[in-house]
């Protein structure tokens with residue numbers, strides 16, 4: 001059996017730990033020979049472990065190679081790769097390719113009257129939030145694809161992503177685009193946008209309750225330190241958790257007036273450090289595993 005150093009995100013279920021995992025005082029946390037499964041992988045991520053040594057038997061290596069070849073030929077993967085590359089370079093969304101992944105659903109959603117009016121107004125007012133909203137809708141759709149969402153749920157998660165920051169249309173532009181560090185009072189105003197957004201969508205019949213809650217809760221954190229309500233993981237709905245990952249990934253990989261964008265690889269590392277406390281580990285793992293395969 002060959003011992004391999006593996007990034008925690010890319011190690012496979014069924015790999016065998018080749019070394020003990022110990023904490024910084026040398027106490028044993030996970031024993032050598034433990035088989036990596038979903039729970040072990042999530043535990044390692046939560047502990048902040050970045051690399052591990054694993055044994056791979058030849059059978060699983062063979063299987064892995066075949067899976068990789070299949071992946072290369074899988075149409076969606078190729079499109080998603082292009083998507084990640086283009087979006088992370090700050091380029092415009094191409095609806096044609098989003099539609100190839102979602103069978104035309106993306107275009108249908110952005111043409112729904114309420115969403116179309118919102119995006120049209122937003123384009124005029126705040127071009128960053130316009131692009132960001134489309135990108136987040138796009139990443140949410142990609143994550144929905146990874147999660148094997150039904151056609152209906154794909155439509156819902158695209159809507160949640162596109163609408164998540166709708167409340168920002170009520171926040172003064174000078175605050176949204178401020179180059180200098182925001183004061184505490186100014187940040188408190190920005191933090192009102194999920195509540196303001198919920199207020200805008202709450203009586204819109206074409207928007208489901210699940211999507212409305214994603215607008216309200218996309219800044220909640222797993223450990224309860226988010227806003228507006230300080231909800232803990234089990235009380236945060238799925239769409240809000242997905243929006244949070246898509247939102248942060250896009251914010252990190254896009255240039256702003258007050259900060260330079262970072263590379264996708266760097267962004268993956270930052271996301272990984274947010275596992276458990278801020279972002280849902282299970283969803284993050286799915287996002288990172290698939291995004292990694294697109295890049296490497």
Ligand SMILES: [Fe+2]
Pocket residue numbers: 164165193218219247
């Ligand atoms: Fe937001």
